[in-house]
Amino acid sequence: MSRADGTPYAPHTDAETAAMLAAIGVDDEEALFDIPEPVAFDGDFGIEPRTEREIRDECARIFERNDDLTEFLGRGHYAHYVPSVVDHLSDRAEFLTSYTQYQPEVSQGFLQALFEYQSMLVELTGLDVANCSMYDAATALGEAATLADRVRSTSGDTVLVPEQLREGKRAVLENYCDGADLTVETYPMADGTADVDAIADRAGDDVVMLYAESPTVRGCLEERLAAIGDVADETDALFALGSDVVALSVLESPAAVGADVVVGEAGSLGLPTSYGMGLGIFACRDDFLRQVPGRLVGASEDANGDRAYTLTLQTREQHIRKERATSNICTNQAWVALRAAIHAATLGPDGLVDLANDCVREAEALAARIDGLSGATAPVHDRHHFREFAVHVDQPAPAVAEDLETEGFAVHAIDDHLLQVCVTDLNAGRTDGLVAAFEGVL
Amino acid sequence: MSRADGTPYAPHTDAETAAMLAAIGVDDEEALFDIPEPVAFDGDFGIEPRTEREIRDECARIFERNDDLTEFLGRGHYAHYVPSVVDHLSDRAEFLTSYTQYQPEVSQGFLQALFEYQSMLVELTGLDVANCSMYDAATALGEAATLADRVRSTSGDTVLVPEQLREGKRAVLENYCDGADLTVETYPMADGTADVDAIADRAGDDVVMLYAESPTVRGCLEERLAAIGDVADETDALFALGSDVVALSVLESPAAVGADVVVGEAGSLGLPTSYGMGLGIFACRDDFLRQVPGRLVGASEDANGDRAYTLTLQTREQHIRKERATSNICTNQAWVALRAAIHAATLGPDGLVDLANDCVREAEALAARIDGLSGATAPVHDRHHFREFAVHVDQPAPAVAEDLETEGFAVHAIDDHLLQVCVTDLNAGRTDGLVAAFEGVL
Amino acid sequence: MIHDQANYERGDEDVREPLLSEKGQETVDVREDSPLPEDLTRDELTLPNPSEPETARHYTRLSQMNWAIDAGPYPLGSCTMKYNPKFTEDVAADPNAAVHPDRSGRSAQGNLELQYRLQKMLADVGGMDAVTLQPPAGAAGELTGILVTKAYHEHHGNDRSEVVIPASAHGTNFATAATAGYDVVELPSGEDGRVDLEALEAAVGDETAALMLTNPNTVGLFERDITEIADIVHDAGGLLYYDGANLNALLGRGRPGDMGFDVMHYNVHKTFATPHGGGGPGAGPVGVVDELAPFLPTPRVRESTEGSGYERFEPAHTIGRVHGFAGNWLVLIKAYAYIARLGDEGLADAAAKAVLNANYLAERIDLDVPHGPFHHEFAATASDRDAADVAKRMLDFGVHPPTTKWPEMVPEAMLTEPTEIEGQSSLDDLAEAFNLAYADTDEALDAAPNRTAAARIDQVGAARDPRLSWQALDAE
Amino acid sequence: MIHDQANYERGDEDVREPLLSEKGQETVDVREDSPLPEDLTRDELTLPNPSEPETARHYTRLSQMNWAIDAGPYPLGSCTMKYNPKFTEDVAADPNAAVHPDRSGRSAQGNLELQYRLQKMLADVGGMDAVTLQPPAGAAGELTGILVTKAYHEHHGNDRSEVVIPASAHGTNFATAATAGYDVVELPSGEDGRVDLEALEAAVGDETAALMLTNPNTVGLFERDITEIADIVHDAGGLLYYDGANLNALLGRGRPGDMGFDVMHYNVHKTFATPHGGGGPGAGPVGVVDELAPFLPTPRVRESTEGSGYERFEPAHTIGRVHGFAGNWLVLIKAYAYIARLGDEGLADAAAKAVLNANYLAERIDLDVPHGPFHHEFAATASDRDAADVAKRMLDFGVHPPTTKWPEMVPEAMLTEPTEIEGQSSLDDLAEAFNLAYADTDEALDAAPNRTAAARIDQVGAARDPRLSWQALDAE
Numbered sequence A, B: 001m002s003r004a005d006g007t008p009y010a011p012h013t014d015a016e017t018a019a020m021l022a023a024i025g026v027d028d029e030e031a032l033f034d035i036p037e038p039v040a041f042d043g044d045f046g047i048e049p050r051t052e053r054e055i056r057d058e059c060a061r062i063f064e065r066n067d068d069l070t071e072f073l074g075r076g077h078y079a080h081y082v083p084s085v086v087d088h089l090s091d092r093a094e095f096l097t098s099y100t101q102y103q104p105e106v107s108q109g110f111l112q113a114l115f116e117y118q119s120m121l122v123e124l125t126g127l128d129v130a131n132c133s134m135y136d137a138a139t140a141l142g143e144a145a146t147l148a149d150r151v152r153s154t155s156g157d158t159v160l161v162p163e164q165l166r167e168g169k170r171a172v173l174e175n176y177c178d179g180a181d182l183t184v185e186t187y188p189m190a191d192g193t194a195d196v197d198a199i200a201d202r203a204g205d206d207v208v209m210l211y212a213e214s215p216t217v218r219g220c221l222e223e224r225l226a227a228i229g230d231v232a233d234e235t236d237a238l239f240a241l242g243s244d245v246v247a248l249s250v251l252e253s254p255a256a257v258g259a260d261v262v263v264g265e266a267g268s269l270g271l272p273t274s275y276g277m278g279l280g281i282f283a284c285r286d287d288f289l290r291q292v293p294g295r296l297v298g299a300s301e302d303a304n305g306d307r308a309y310t311l312t313l314q315t316r317e318q319h320i321r322k323e324r325a326t327s328n329i330c331t332n333q334a335w336v337a338l339r340a341a342i343h344a345a346t347l348g349p350d351g352l353v354d355l356a357n358d359c360v361r362e363a364e365a366l367a368a369r370i371d372g373l374s375g376a377t378a379p380v381h382d383r384h385h386f387r388e389f390a391v392h393v394d395q396p397a398p399a400v401a402e403d404l405e406t407e408g409f410a411v412h413a414i415d416d417h418l419l420q421v422c423v424t425d426l427n428a429g430r431t432d433g434l435v436a437a438f439e440g441v442l
Numbered sequence C, D: 001m002i003h004d005q006a007n008y009e010r011g012d013e014d015v016r017e018p019l020l021s022e023k024g025q026e027t028v029d030v031r032e033d034s035p036l037p038e039d040l041t042r043d044e045l046t047l048p049n050p051s052e053p054e055t056a057r058h059y060t061r062l063s064q065m066n067w068a069i070d071a072g073p074y075p076l077g078s079c080t081m082k083y084n085p086k087f088t089e090d091v092a093a094d095p096n097a098a099v100h101p102d103r104s105g106r107s108a109q110g111n112l113e114l115q116y117r118l119q120k121m122l123a124d125v126g127g128m129d130a131v132t133l134q135p136p137a138g139a140a141g142e143l144t145g146i147l148v149t150k151a152y153h154e155h156h157g158n159d160r161s162e163v164v165i166p167a168s169a170h171g172t173n174f175a176t177a178a179t180a181g182y183d184v185v186e187l188p189s190g191e192d193g194r195v196d197l198e199a200l201e202a203a204v205g206d207e208t209a210a211l212m213l214t215n216p217n218t219v220g221l222f223e224r225d226i227t228e229i230a231d232i233v234h235d236a237g238g239l240l241y242y243d244g245a246n247l248n249a250l251l252g253r254g255r256p257g258d259m260g261f262d263v264m265h266y267n268v269h270k271t272f273a274t275p276h277g278g279g280g281p282g283a284g285p286v287g288v289v290d291e292l293a294p295f296l297p298t299p300r301v302r303e304s305t306e307g308s309g310y311e312r313f314e315p316a317h318t319i320g321r322v323h324g325f326a327g328n329w330l331v332l333i334k335a336y337a338y339i340a341r342l343g344d345e346g347l348a349d350a351a352a353k354a355v356l357n358a359n360y361l362a363e364r365i366d367l368d369v370p371h372g373p374f375h376h377e378f379a380a381t382a383s384d385r386d387a388a389d390v391a392k393r394m395l396d397f398g399v400h401p402p403t404t405k406w407p408e409m410v411p412e413a414m415l416t417e418p419t420e421i422e423g424q425s426s427l428d429d430l431a432e433a434f435n436l437a438y439a440d441t442d443e444a445l446d447a448a449p450n451r452t453a454a455a456r457i458d459q460v461g462a463a464r465d466p467r468l469s470w471q472a473l474d475a476e
């Protein structure tokens, strides 16, 4: 309060400021700025300082303007119930208010937590190496493409992706491909999953990376991943597989189907629904170790011979290698990775597998109920689904989605007569309401 | 999940349990219980285990059944805005999940925090000694009476208290007096504060303790505390003064008016509104050091000659002195004291004094506005008020209070035609609504 | 396991993290801006004025210099230091639960419902008929229980002056009886560490208001003769008080009400895992049998006599109040959440694992445990070593030591209660700490601890020359 | 000041707190209960299965072995490690803000409003016309800005192939330009540590898409010739990119937009005090002048063109997306709360105090600072000592050392940025740590650190024999 005129987060009393200025030998703080007059700013922004209580009230009022909907939304952003212990532990100031572990001796705690996160991803992907985070699934996919560009000897410049791919993810991929002069092309899908014959037909020298995902953006589980892997292998394309950390706990191991790189989303553990904030997975085979983007934590020894952890292989990174770095990423999602690891530890393998199995069962059950309604067919694709599935509605989908919104439910409208519905433990208790609302609006 | 049948908070796998039983040399856990058959229990309580998410939902639903009222309530339980940093720091597990500092070498952190709390109370009361917490203001008053009983040479058995005293506080006092064979008597009040002449008339050998409070339960500030202190002094009664940690920051120092003991509430810093949960102040003159109830932290040295803190003068306490202890208190309110100290540190003396001054100004302003309404007079007492004041209403007070409740406001009905209204920073922004509601229901 | 505790030390000044006052105080002229007349106000106020970042660092550092359950084992006998589930904090932080105690019952139905539910759960677990949630700690619960006992006797025209308490009982029992105005009759422990029936017969009589008993007692032994004990006390017209500090051992296995106890307190910060908070707050609800219910503190909560919902009511012969308001509300919420989380099977399992852990640990240590069979805790004896010194040395091995030198019936007692939350490997760590310390040289014990923020602290000096505030330090 | 960091060590096994995997793993038969056909599933999954108390202890202990701003000074140059106000965590935790990104704009008006407000605040502070919040970190902001630049040039039929970057720039600038497909033209630093105008003239030309500049630059020097620099670049048809990592020094004193910059990123985890989280998440919003606004990522948020409220829209020539959704939302909320808390005067004061602190600290240390006048950070030189060794020794004195050996224009650089949150006494602590370490013997430097959880770590060995998972350790 006595510091109301300045930042409340600087401790200087007037006397202290004066003493410090005297020590420096200047009269006032202005004298320390070396900004030529013409470009100096002496206007104001018109931002009124507020108390923390005022801001809490103000933001609470703002966020109340979001409608109170029960969301059955997915398509790349998922959340499960996050146990309270995840918040309490990850919020510990030593984690939250530290930075990159440039001084490992004093940062063993976070380094070990990230090492453990990497190890969990190694188990889930079956690959040798996992980095300690990317921004999100989309940027991780982009980085996979640039890695493919670097490591593949083919003269190609094509990245092959499924025609059903989240538009935003594809847009990000295009931006990463732009700089590497790569072109993104799609392969067709057959009833919700990859048309492997079409892929085989299209594959060839010009393809540096072949990307498939399971579950797909529509929640379908790919059934022929190994076959796709074989195509990639034969044509010397990098096989990048997109998935989700929860799904990975039950799906066939990416390594077993021949994946060279796994990208995807791990924020479905640890993060609540957060407007799309994510945690990108990046794992790959040992061969590409020196081409991995992002940070890696490795085990070593300290001067006493005790096991110790440190960031390693930093010559891949931009702060050493500059324009020859494997990626421009610097600040990453370390704290989110910590949260995902704590969440995984809290669940244990049992809990994680249960959660994943429920993602299959709940989706199947809800699809069947919606299918029972007249005017709707679900799931549209005759596949195994994970969390979500497409629904055909006889009426125009956008209108149905809007009507459902009026009833308090949010679903995706993905095409003229297609909706998409995602069910997790968070909304599974509200499916009766959703089905009733569907019945009412169809 | 894999431990769903037992407590989720024991780590034992089945294999571990078996190994441990084998090490002990018994077949099962039952064999370890030595409870004779007739008194063994093999029924059930019918308590269904629930997941943490279910309980959070369940309790949220339960608490939603509290009406959403704006409270203008006080009379001994007050709350101010608690800065977020208080929660974040006091919730640190090392504070929250530790216990009494029986091993000071490994508990310096909490000991220092309590030492600092004591010091703040010493500053606020002007007395030499403050303990590191009592349960609440009422029990602290009770302990003051038993201390008076022990230290006063008078043959008396009377404790004199104001006639206007929170009923619950008096009831607690009576219970502490019960065991000490003390009798509680009241002295009259004149227009909201102590009738000092009546006190002087009543005082005498039989009075072991004279209690006054400022602010009073009706929010009036006592104007003649020194005179009351003189009466106590002359008749060799202990002068116990009741107050509140925020009010103490601006009121004349208790030591200056001759208080021997200060009791009262410090939970108005650090605690949110919490259904009456409190933090009892207990401070006194040096003379009574060995009679203080509760825990004291003192400074000492460690084997390296560094300053260190430790619980001290424990021979006063029940775990050493048993029935000759100065009190039976053991578990106290240490963590609440920590919160109060953090809150005070966050405010600083400036912020604390501002807060206290606002308690005077807001009460005065609101009383004036209510006084402007026809059918109401406020404040009833022609005194300086702190946070709260009595309102005379022409209509029956309980009916007015009930009508206000319907309008979304809670006030106290304290007599047939008396209401009481308390205003702090938390509800000061809602006074327009209150005044309008008053206008509507009067 | 070796644990170096964090330490921030200003070598130049021989202090660890400086006091807030040493980091900078500010003196405010109170009268300058005061809306009050001069004769009501102090002229100035001097207090620390740290910025928020300084405050955050100060308390973060202090916390790092403090051991806690979340750091490692904390087997303080009699204290039941369990893990405190984090989600209970979130439940207690619900802003909708933050209501003023003077709300009308009508407008506080949520709080009343939770109170009602918790009263019922506790009554069921203890085998009691009625429960009050008002007492803010175990000792306050004891005082409540004994005052209820006293009121009951008085109501029946029965003025009794004594409370009988086994020598091994916790200090609060003695202090409570004295606070309630009773003379204490101390019952020597029997050979086997339990109540000696003959001694009890001799101790009780017309003046006996109550016997206060902890069961399992303070060395973890179940009072096998509890039925006989109850009969003796009841026959003499006394009541039986159950100190609930050790209820964790009995959850789902035995209920005080079924053993003849008339009144009991629950230590929710022990049995029901609410955090100990560095010394509190706790909560000490009291349960009684039907005959005593009319004497319980006011108000209690019941289902509405008319319509739905809940209401407060005043028991017919209430002793009044033992707390200014409704007790330690936030703590009670956490206890509710914990009990609901465990349910019947979880509670019974907690007892089983607590007893398993104590027995396993006792098996693993080189110290003698003179009495048995014990349940959730045991008193090992350091015999010819000083228990307090052994404890100090244990601090160097990454564990908190047990309660020392109490109860006195075991010489150089180390009263150990690991609770159910430790697993085999942390019990092994504990055992190792015990054994290394116990076998260490006298010199090593004297010099311990070595890895804590502070070295051995001069407690005698602290008491001889009490300096209880920074003002006292400044005055030197 | 001396700091002993906490340490939990299992002496027998030469490890600190064991890995979660070492505490116990469980293998689950995935197929047993699976609703999926066998050929879709793995057969088993092996992961740690700690109980909640074990988890709590594990991470509590790990946290205690980790330095942080809330523990003490953390003056990493270029990183702007400020105190992160706690209340911003509460604001970000508002459940009402937790909505899915695919919500209709109509039903997410609250989020849109906050996005709109933050866009506007940032635009005002940077002197820019339009802002996107999408980039999830500073480097992502750079890539966004450079892709916008590229799209702008291409839109104007102007294919350019080079980005000019001063040698002293942060590695991300170089890597970003390369990622965007540009050739990097490195600009040597001038004698005075700033851009040499002649060298610049020589470097720019028809192929120059942009000059990326940090201002104050990475040793804290303001590019006094910024107007001339802008003219040179603009005259060549290039754009001027502002790396916002050092914006803290300019708040309320100078705006990139006013200096001729066309595009910039903001590092909200630096300038606007959102937590660094052990390496992230951050957020890197990008601001541009009007001409570049049509190229920004989609969607942006504006006031509704019809009626009240806010709506998403797609910029006319958008580059598409740089993040799958709306960026690091929780971080953006905290930035909003921080800016609102400080307001105009607080922001300007933050810059003033940050510059004051850097200058005071530089005054107090025995190391030379070759360039000046610097603002919020300075690069001292350890001259004939190894900067990395000096840094290791500083760890023993209760502070985090500065960034070392960068930028390269200062030999053995120790790039130091105390930020505004340190007070005089903690700056004195920092200076003492600098001076003691700098003056220490070679042996002492080699042997440092001594009081940290780990002693000096073999980083060369870690890279030579990479073991990046517990599986890799087990395989040994």
Ligand SMILES: Cc1ncc(COP(=O)(O)O)c(C=O)c1O
Pocket (backbone or CB within 6 Å): B329, B330, B331, C078, C079, C137, C138, C139, C140, C169, C170, C172, C173, C214, C218, C243, C244, C245, C246, C267, C282, C283, C284
């Ligand atoms: C056996 C026993 N009884 C009673 C108590 C008193 O409980 P509280 O500390 O909650 O007042 C304790 C507390 O340590 C105890 O161990």
Ligand SMILES: Cc1ncc(COP(=O)(O)O)c(C=O)c1O
Pocket (backbone or CB within 6 Å): A329, A330, A331, D078, D079, D137, D138, D139, D140, D169, D170, D172, D173, D214, D218, D243, D245, D246, D267, D282, D283, D284
């Ligand atoms: C000067 C400069 N530019 C850019 C960046 C990159 O920002 P970020 O780490 O948020 O990606 C940094 C971060 O350290 C920096 O210091």
